[in-house]
Amino acid sequence: MTQNNALIKPEENEYLNCIRCGLCLAVCPTYHEYNNETASPRGRVALARKGLEGELELSPNLIEQMYACFDCMACNDICPVGIRPADLALEMRHVQEQLHPAVWKDNLFSKVVGKPGRMELATLPLRLYQMLGIRRLVYALGIRRLMPEKLRDLESMLPHLPQRPIRQILPEVTPAKKESLYQVGFFLGCAQSLMFSDQSLATVRVLARNGCTVITPKDTVCCGMPAEGYGRHDLVIKQAKQNIALFEKADVETIVTDCATCGSKLKEYGQILAEDSEWAERAAQFSKKVKDISEFLMTIPLEKPTGHVDARITYHDPCHLRRAQGVWKEPRAILGMIDGVEFVELPESDTCCGSAGSQLITHHDTSVKVMDRKVNNLESTHADFIASGCPGCQMQLNVGIRRHGLNVKVVHPIEMLDQAYNNEEGA
Amino acid sequence: MEQSIFTELEKIVGKAGVLHTPEDLAVYSYDGTFEEHCPDVVVLPESTEQVSQVIKLAASHRIPVVTRGMASGLTAASVPFSGGITLSMTRMNKLLEIDEVNAIAHVQAGIITSDLQEAVEKKNLFYPPDPSSIRHSTIGGNIACNAGGPRCLKYGVTGDYVLGLTVVLADGRVLKTGGKVIKDVVGFDLTALFTGSEGTLGVITEALLRLTAKPAYARTALVEFASLPDACKTVNAIIRAGIVPATLELMDHTAISCIEDAMHLGLPLDVEAILLIEADGTNLATVTYEIESAAEICRNQGARNVRVAKDEAERASLWKARRSVSPALARKAPNKLGEDITVPRSAIPEAVKRLKEVSAKYGLPIVIFGHAGDGNLHPNILFDKRDPEQWAKVEKMVAEEFAIALELGGTLSGEHGVGTLKRPYMERALGTISLGIQKQIKHVFDPFNILNPGKVLPD
Numbered sequence: 001m002t003q004n005n006a007l008i009k010p011e012e013n014e015y016l017n018c019i020r021c022g023l024c025l026a027v028c029p030t031y032h033e034y035n036n037e038t039a040s041p042r043g044r045v046a047l048a049r050k051g052l053e054g055e056l057e058l059s060p061n062l063i064e065q066m067y068a069c070f071d072c073m074a075c076n077d078i079c080p081v082g083i084r085p086a087d088l089a090l091e092m093r094h095v096q097e098q099l100h101p102a103v104w105k106d107n108l109f110s111k112v113v114g115k116p117g118r119m120e121l122a123t124l125p126l127r128l129y130q131m132l133g134i135r136r137l138v139y140a141l142g143i144r145r146l147m148p149e150k151l152r153d154l155e156s157m158l159p160h161l162p163q164r165p166i167r168q169i170l171p172e173v174t175p176a177k178k179e180s181l182y183q184v185g186f187f188l189g190c191a192q193s194l195m196f197s198d199q200s201l202a203t204v205r206v207l208a209r210n211g212c213t214v215i216t217p218k219d220t221v222c223c224g225m226p227a228e229g230y231g232r233h234d235l236v237i238k239q240a241k242q243n244i245a246l247f248e249k250a251d252v253e254t255i256v257t258d259c260a261t262c263g264s265k266l267k268e269y270g271q272i273l274a275e276d277s278e279w280a281e282r283a284a285q286f287s288k289k290v291k292d293i294s295e296f297l298m299t300i301p302l303e304k305p306t307g308h309v310d311a312r313i314t315y316h317d318p319c320h321l322r323r324a325q326g327v328w329k330e331p332r333a334i335l336g337m338i339d340g341v342e343f344v345e346l347p348e349s350d351t352c353c354g355s356a357g358s359q360l361i362t363h364h365d366t367s368v369k370v371m372d373r374k375v376n377n378l379e380s381t382h383a384d385f386i387a388s389g390c391p392g393c394q395m396q397l398n399v400g401i402r403r404h405g406l407n408v409k410v411v412h413p414i415e416m417l418d419q420a421y422n423n424e425e426g427a
Numbered sequence: 428m429e430q431s432i433f434t435e436l437e438k439i440v441g442k443a444g445v446l447h448t449p450e451d452l453a454v455y456s457y458d459g460t461f462e463e464h465c466p467d468v469v470v471l472p473e474s475t476e477q478v479s480q481v482i483k484l485a486a487s488h489r490i491p492v493v494t495r496g497m498a499s500g501l502t503a504a505s506v507p508f509s510g511g512i513t514l515s516m517t518r519m520n521k522l523l524e525i526d527e528v529n530a531i532a533h534v535q536a537g538i539i540t541s542d543l544q545e546a547v548e549k550k551n552l553f554y555p556p557d558p559s560s561i562r563h564s565t566i567g568g569n570i571a572c573n574a575g576g577p578r579c580l581k582y583g584v585t586g587d588y589v590l591g592l593t594v595v596l597a598d599g600r601v602l603k604t605g606g607k608v609i610k611d612v613v614g615f616d617l618t619a620l621f622t623g624s625e626g627t628l629g630v631i632t633e634a635l636l637r638l639t640a641k642p643a644y645a646r647t648a649l650v651e652f653a654s655l656p657d658a659c660k661t662v663n664a665i666i667r668a669g670i671v672p673a674t675l676e677l678m679d680h681t682a683i684s685c686i687e688d689a690m691h692l693g694l695p696l697d698v699e700a701i702l703l704i705e706a707d708g709t710n711l712a713t714v715t716y717e718i719e720s721a722a723e724i725c726r727n728q729g730a731r732n733v734r735v736a737k738d739e740a741e742r743a744s745l746w747k748a749r750r751s752v753s754p755a756l757a758r759k760a761p762n763k764l765g766e767d768i769t770v771p772r773s774a775i776p777e778a779v780k781r782l783k784e785v786s787a788k789y790g791l792p793i794v795i796f797g798h799a800g801d802g803n804l805h806p807n808i809l810f811d812k813r814d815p816e817q818w819a820k821v822e823k824m825v826a827e828e829f830a831i832a833l834e835l836g837g838t839l840s841g842e843h844g845v846g847t848l849k850r851p852y853m854e855r856a857l858g859t860i861s862l863g864i865q866k867q868i869k870h871v872f873d874p875f876n877i878l879n880p881g882k883v884l885p886d
Contacts, residue, residue, distance in 0.1 A: 019763075020459050021754045022499040026539070026562035035517035035537070036471065037498070038446065043454035050453055061450050080689055080754030 007098055008233070010091045015049040017081050018042065024075035024085060029352045030068060033369040038065060041075035041085035048088050058096065066092040070359055070370065071229065072352035073323040093231030102230075109227040109235050113190065116221065120165040123194050126158060150364050156402040157360070157395040159195050166197035167218055174204050174214040181211035182300065185252035185289070187243075187266065189259030190222050191391035199411075202418035203258040203293050209421055210303055215250045223265040225320075229357050240269045241279060244286045255286070258293040258414060260390035261357075264324035266290040292321060293414055294330035294389060307423030308340035309416055314383040315343070316374070316397065317350040318390030331389055331413040338420045346386070347377045353388075355396035367396075368403075375400035378408060387413040428467035428510075432488065436470055436512075439480045444471040444518070455495070455513045460848065461762070461812070462503040466493065466513035473518050475593055475601060475632040482630065483599030485512055491880050494626040496537065496568030499560040501765060502846025504572065504625045509880050514630060516567050522546050523633070530638040531590060531607050536567025536631050543636075553641040555582035558842065559750045567631050573623035575842030577674035577705075577749065580800035582639075584842065586622040593633035594621055597873040607635060620868070625844050626879040628872040642707035645673070646718040647742045650702040650725045651695050651732040655679055655783075655795075658700035659776035661728040662799045665704070665721050666772065672721055675800030676703040676749055681759070681809075682796040686748045689755040694748070698731060702799070703749055705742075752796050753805070760792075760809035764821055766828055770837030772802045781831045782806050789820045793828075803841035826852070845883045853885050 024041035025031050031040040047065055050056040069089035076084040097105070112118045135158075138144050144152060162169075167188060176182075184207055186200075193200045207214050220243055224236035243266070247255055257263045270287035273279040291299070313335055322328040328350070335343050354360070354370030374397070378386055388394055389412050397410045428447075436445045446452075446469040456463040467490075472478045485492045491511030498505050507513050516537035524533040527550055534543055541561040544554050557576035558564060564574070573586045591605025604617040621628055652658035662675055678686075678701045687694045694701070702725065706717035722733045736742040756763045770778045779795055782804075786793035797805040808824055810817045829839050829852050839849050839856050854862055866884055869876075 017757065017761075019754060019757045020457055020461075020498075022459060022497055022560065022563040023754060024563075025497055026541075035515075035520060036446070037454040037515070038451050040454070046454050046457065047450055056449055056453055059450070061448050065450060080751050081757040082689075 007095055009052060009095050010048065010088055014083065014088055014091075015045050015052070018045045018049070018083050019081060020046075021080065023078050023080060027074040027078050029070055029072060029074070029354070029370045029373075030366060032373070033366060039068060041069075044069060044089050045083060045085050048092050051092070052095075058099065063092065063096045066090075066096070068363060068366070070352050070354065070356035072319040072356065074319075074351070077323055090228060090231075093229070094233045095231075097231035105227075105230050105232055109222075109230060109232050113222045113226055114235065114239060116167060116190070116219070119190055119194060120167065123161065123165070126161055153360060153364070153368070153399045153403070156399045159395070159398065161195065162197045166193045166200055170201070170204065170216050172216060172218065174208050174216070176211050176213045177208045179211060180213045182213070182254065183252050184212040184214050184296070185247055185250050185255040186214050186216045187223075187255055187257040187262060187290075188216060188218075188220050189257055189262040189391070192257075192259035192262070196391050196394065196412065199415050200258055202412070202415050203256070206293075206297070206414055206418050206421065207256065210297070210300060215252055217246050217250055219246055223262040225261050225265045226357060228265070236265075237272060240272055240283065244269060244279070244282050247286060247289075248282065253289065254291055254296060255289045256291055256293050256296050258389060258412065260292065260318035260321035260325070261392060263290060263292045264320040267325060292325060292327050292330070292389065294334055295325070295327045298330045298333060302334075302337070304337050305339070305417065305420035305424060307420045307425075309338050309420050309423065310340040311384045312342045312344060312382065313385040313387055313416065314346040314378065314381045315349060315413070316346055316353060316378075316386055316388040316393055318388055318393045319352055321389060322350050331387065334413050334417055335387060338416055341416065344381045344383055346381055348373070353393050353396045353400070355392040357392055360396060360399065371396055371400040371403075375404045375406070379404065379406060383408060385409050385411050385416070387411050387416060389413055428490075432484070432490070433468060435484055436468065436481065439484070440470055440472050440477050444473065445469070446471070455515065456506070458498040458500040458503055458505045460501060460503045460506070462506045462847070464506055464508045465510070466507040467510045469513045469515055471515045471518045475595065478514065478595045478630055478632050479599045479601055481512065481514065482595050482597065485877055486598050486875065489875055489877060491877050492630070493879050494567070494571070494630050496565035496571075497539070497560075497563050499564045500568065500572065500846065501843045502840075502848045504844055504846035504879070504882055505568075506847070508847065511877075516565060516632075519632060520565070525550055525552070526607065527552070529607050530640075532636045532638055533633065534566055534636065535633055536570070537565050540564055540566055540569055547638055548641055551641050552638040554588065554636060554638055556585045556588060559753060566634060566636070570622050570631055570634060571625050572844040573842065575798065575801075575803060577676050577798055579798060579803075579842075580675055581671050581673045581707075586619060588637045589618055589622055589634055590637050591635035592618050592621055592631055594629035594631055596629050597875065597878050602629065605635060609637070623844065625846065625883050627869060627883050628878065630878070640709065642673075643709050644711045644714045645705055645707040645742065646714050647703065647705040647736045647745055648718055648722055648725075649734045649736070649745060650704060650722070650730045651698045652700040652702065652729065653698055653731050654729065655699040655779060656776055657729040658702055659779050659799065661702060661725055661730070662775055663772060664728055665724050666800065668720065668724055670706075670717050670720055670724075672704050672717065672800065673707045674703065674705045674798070676797070677701075677799035677804075678703070678749070678752065678796040679794060681792060681794040682752050682756070685755040685759055685794070686752055688758055689751060690748055692744055692748055695732070703745060753807070756794055756807055756809065760811060762812040763807045763809050764825065765805050765807040766825065766839075767797070767803060767805050767841050767843045768828055768832035768837060768839060769801075769803045769841035770832055770835045772800070774835040774837065775799055775802060775804070778804060778831055778835055778837070782828065785824055785827045785831070789824050791817065791820055791824065793824070798841075801841070802837065829856070847882060850883065850885050853883075
């Protein structure tokens, strides 16, 4: 394995310290569905070790086990010796990309996701599908039922897209509604701002209402999470540097995001660039400023809305928010401060919903199984709304709700707060 | 292994239940020890009938069969050293019935123990055995190793709850033992024979388990002792006073600091020992009386501080801490070797003293924690296996630990079992007569030695 020496690869103690106790099996969503060691964190750690030590080849099947991980990080949290099996799976994907680079990843993650204009262009067919009324027809004529199951699921992921991308609507500077108390940068996440732009507009309204001057740089690029998921750590570094440099030009104390996934990645920049002498300090400064919208709102004297929202609401914890950022009380607190909201806790609220970015496409069967568990829990709450501050989770929940024929609306917690402000008298 | 065997197996359990890629075999090569050996094929059956057919096939080709639950074991009992078939029971995880009137659960062997507990507790019933691995071990594995746990002091071990078993024998015949009866003295107690047999006599596929009433209240106390011997003596003082707590757990200083490093619970780091005491029952006044009486005895025996958990969250965190001790030790040293020797309760202070002497003699730490209330201790040697000198010492230390247990009238293992790791000490523990009889029993059940060969009994 001489060629392995030049590789960027996991350090020995990331896998050698595993004592094989098996605690991680109890919390792993894929193990839960298959009851098979190959689909478990302990199994993946063993495979990573054997692959890196040369006992096994880094075969397509071995690498596939790393892609079969949903990266929900439940194993990272429970491991008593501090091993992070989910991180290890991502690092193994990176090892594979260094040994056998896939060209399509270059095209997708560097040339499309890495450039906001092209991302918007890529969603144009979806916009047309809605705007020209094709989607209505597909439903009305029952064409949707004729689609293969997987395509049907992908179709139901689609939220209602706005006619124009938010990047083109939102001003560079949104003034605070009254006195400006905070200078806040807003990071436009790709999926969040393209697919759920109404929610991002709500985020900006809520910030402005609470004394924030909101600066929204338009040239932000992808946070890097999709590239990381596909083993392109090199692109993550590139995208991190672009975003850091961009926000250095904006004079802001805080960088807010309303996407759980972006938040978790942006907060990692400091760690990712820690060894880079030119960037380490700049990255650390950047990451220190990043806050999830709910996290930020709980640090300021948030104005309690006088308007009502009468609804029974539950909440799903995005892995990238609860596990990656430790943020779980804040969104609940926001929902709890709205008069009329009847908050009901979702059983197993912190287990993965099965989205994990693109698992519904790449690992459809497993993704659906993991999702079914989530939706069964949702059904038991009898909620009218399920809130979750992550576009991936929201799309996945939409699919699950359609599959199960439930009447539950998927929302971002911030939308509910925004709605409560809108429902105030004289608003 | 020949392709034709794979094909036959696929006919029995379906394609998805037969695994033999190098990756699949690699992840079924281990348990909770550092031993490894790959099987030739992994089979995941979904019914007793499928298990029976797999065993028939294995018997006709003389293929070794190692039954495996979730592989949390600490004796390499489920490591397939002879290759062959690893029979993973994890897909036979159904709860077949909760008979509320008779307070009996009928389960498949692969159900996760905590899943069973949650299900019966919803019906206000209780399955007490609570090995630390409750969330990542199966009932079948618990029965095959006769697992214990903290609550054994009051409630007894896994075997005390097994009323009947469905077992596939080495020739594929299906044997049913026991039934839904509490009392049963007809014939030899085969249920007890299979309990703790570690997959060497048959494959347990289903079990009838006795349940009890769920205790409505539990109070937990954390007691700090400046002196380890005082803590040990207190264990006996509490029980002599006529109080039977549900649990009476001991942790020494190193164990405490390992937990604290891993979990930051604010445990005291300047004490030699902690006792974790829990009383439970259906009447709050009785439970409170018991925990307060125990606390009073602790104070009289020199406890520095007694803290009763004020709510369920605090209680849960104490137990989470206790359950994490064993894995948390791995933060202290690259390797650990944990045993589970058992001595008569009266001999605990002496056993602990002698274990610490062994530690001093060889210069390697022995961490002590365990179920002091029932005499079951977990001395864990911390070491670095890469250093051959240390490894040589460890082997001698283990032998001395076992010698201490036997000299004090105890035994090698209270709840982990024998597997391969304790085989060398079996003759000393049991004597030749007992071993001879046991070998004859094994021969009756498994004449071709295909069921978990090389485990438990020495050659």
